[in-house]
Amino acid sequence: MKTKYLERNIDKALLEWKNSAEHKPILLRGARQVGKFDSCGFSVSCNSYCR
Numbered sequence: 001m002k003t004k005y006l007e008r009n010i011d012k013a014l015l016e017w018k019n020s021a022e023h024k025p026i027l028l029r030g031a032r033q034v035g036k037f038d039s040c041g042f043s044v045s046c047n048s049y050c051r
Contacts, residue, residue: 008039 017023028036 005038006035008035010039014039 014026017026028040030036
C-alpha cells in the first residue's frame with residue numbers, strides 16, 4: 001500500500017532553502033510526530049540526515 005504525503009506549511013520554505021545558492025546546514029526542531037522527517041525527505045530529498 002502506497003502512503004500519501006500530507007503537504008505541510010514548511011514545504012515551500014524548505015524548497016526555497018534548498019534552491020538558494022548559499023544555504024547553510026538546517027536543523028529541524030519541534031514536537032514529536034508532526035512530520036519533520038517526512039517534510040525533509042519529500043521536499044528537499046535529503047541524502048544525509050540524523051535522527
